[in-house]
Amino acid sequence: MSTSITLVSHQLCPYVQRAAIALTEKQVPFERLYVDLGNKPDWFKALSPLGKVPVLKVDNDGSQAPLFESAVILEYLEETQGEPLHPDDPLERAAHRGWIAFGSTILNDIGRLYSVPQATMFNDVITLLRDRFQRLETELGEGPYFDGERFSLVDAVFGPVFRYFDVFDPIHPLGIFTHTPKVVAWRAALAERPSIRTAVTEHYETLLQEFLKARGSYLSLLMQ
Template structure:
């Protein structure tokens, strides 16, 4: 490869974070180019048939969809992050898809229009985490001591809850010790920390506030309470 790959990104996109984490784990230098998904440039639409991030530009070839990008990187660059055994590799890919389903559930949570919907969405997320707890039988990562692409997929999942936990106590991880330990291990990983900008949490909080959702209303109420307490 004669030039550095370009990761076409959005500052809040969790799927971009997956690719950034894998690139960092493999020590691959890359250029990150953020775009505004609300005002997509023409060149982006030319390289992203689905109009979504991430896109990895390798020489003149665009690769889109985060799972495909991560699998490509795992085939080309060491160290391998997927298991060598085909059955275990398929299992890992399945749990990456489970991570995508969790991101959809997270979007349903922060977009819920009213309190009833918010509580239902919170309960649905809790059920997903209970499933994860049953699947985790080692530490500190999904496959024990080896960081894998499953871990790269779930680092961005857990990052949302750093902000959610500041808004209220929804009990997502109560009593789920293995999931809690996995979350902490991923949060401490250099590649996971480096996958977002320093102002990521502020950007995410601003995005959530603007949703006009039940969670947004909770955030506004919390802000008002804090301002009253300071006066």
């Protein structure tokens, strides 16, 4: 049976990056199809009931099965492809799913950081993010990855999280990682991982900067 996989993407979406990282780590050939979320075509609306990316188009000998929501896509890849990225032990696997959800919460916090209009609100989100990463600091071991030597789906989730700060750091000193040396080392290890580096296009940072400037937020003002 012949199977082809297409990852319907947006260039800035961290949830798309998760899927791309997992596919690359599992050595699964795939194509990327980019969509303009500001002008969604009808074919995309038909594939994605929520109007969001990623969508994974799985074509089995002409029979298509589009999957939406990154968590669903990651679990499907775990069930159907080699190179497992979840732990074998059910309890550890469940714990990793919890930390994946924690990573999604941090992404929501980051969305607030680049959207809030006032300095006070901005600083409140920085404090919240500092607390989030301090909690992660207590969870990390010797590294280099979340679960030690083995790269996992938790790493696939946090690679895109840390990528935001590569753009934020030159704009304004946030001080979020000042007291988290293990998190800093983890961030550095993920930045060197080929699957994470290739999960975005070469224009990612420029596109993100343009997106942030157009938000009309407090962070946008800091970029002027």
